[in-house]
């Protein structure tokens with residue numbers, strides 16, 4: 001029994017915030033942001049738009065692409081760091097909107113690696129034979145976690161959602177998933193505020209993303225290099241066997257370093273960071289859907305997805321489309 005991606009979808013909020021727009025908000029420049037990150041613009045959710053709103057649009061789009069009706073879905077996983085509510089989970093909110101009753105639904109939190117983790121979990125549900133059709137979504141309104149006076153973080157992130165339908169089948173699909181974490185790195189990338197640490201007394205600055213960018217950068221490049229090797233070795237594959245790399249879209253320099261490790265031409269690496277910024281858990285499925293809809297990634301091709309994020313967490317998915 002295998003699981004296979006049978007449809008992809010995505011959604012971006014209407015409002016676009018360019019680097020030029022940011023120049024009016026913080027002491028930064030279009031040139032600095034483009035040179036250091038590759039980002040030109042990002043989408044930002046409207047004040048009334050929530051993570052579930054974005055997730056719903058992406059989910060419906062993926063269901064259409066897979067030719068599936070909501071009633072066919074027996075598992076919903078939403079990877080998000082920015083849920084609509086403390087509870088119920090955003091997956092339960094989405095389930096109600098889709099009019100599905102009774103199926104398994106939960107959120108998963110692994111920050112930027114969330115979607116890769118969620119595919120890993122859904123794949124195991126399907127392989128075990130308990131579930132047949134999963135809706136796996138990465139959705140974020142990460143703009144709500146940004147201090148818009150902190151130029152070291154607010155220029156990096158954007159909002160959006162991406163989704164896949166994973167179905168059970170006899171042919172391989174997902175070949176392997178590799179999920180890792182090391183909590184020793186908590187303080188390099190975190191939002192200090194939380195629920196059990198004093199929800200009612202949250203101080204403004206502790207409710208926003210804090211990141212030691214250059215230290216995160218160094219660990220990310222090394223770690224993603226290792227996950228590429230691990231994924232190839234687990235499948236007894238060579239670098240040349242990979243048709244497409246779909247990396248987490250945090251920084252084009254990190255993406256280029258991973259592509260170099262794979263000896264992969266950049267025209268076989270999906271890069272959407274210029275238009276999306278870092279959308280955390282939404283970044284990989286957004287990039288995947290963009291490449292599928294452009295007709296770049298074709299059925300039968302082998303795709304390596306990888307991500308790195310807060311925790312630290314990191315992981316990969318190797319899939320035949």
Ligand code: ACO
Nearest residue numbers: 028032036111112151152155213214216217250251309310
């Ligand atoms: N505009 C202008 N100057 C800036 C800005 C800005 N927006 N931000 C920082 N600077 C300045 C700094 O103050 C510093 O100035 P100084 O030399 O006078 O002190 C200078 O630019 C260089 O700063 P660095 O932080 O060393 O710049 P670096 O080249 O490392 O780039 C960046 C910063 C883009 C954040 C990079 O380190 C990075 O991409 N890190 C990894 C991010 C990542 O992958 N995160 C993981 C996923 S996110 C998640 O899980 C939620």
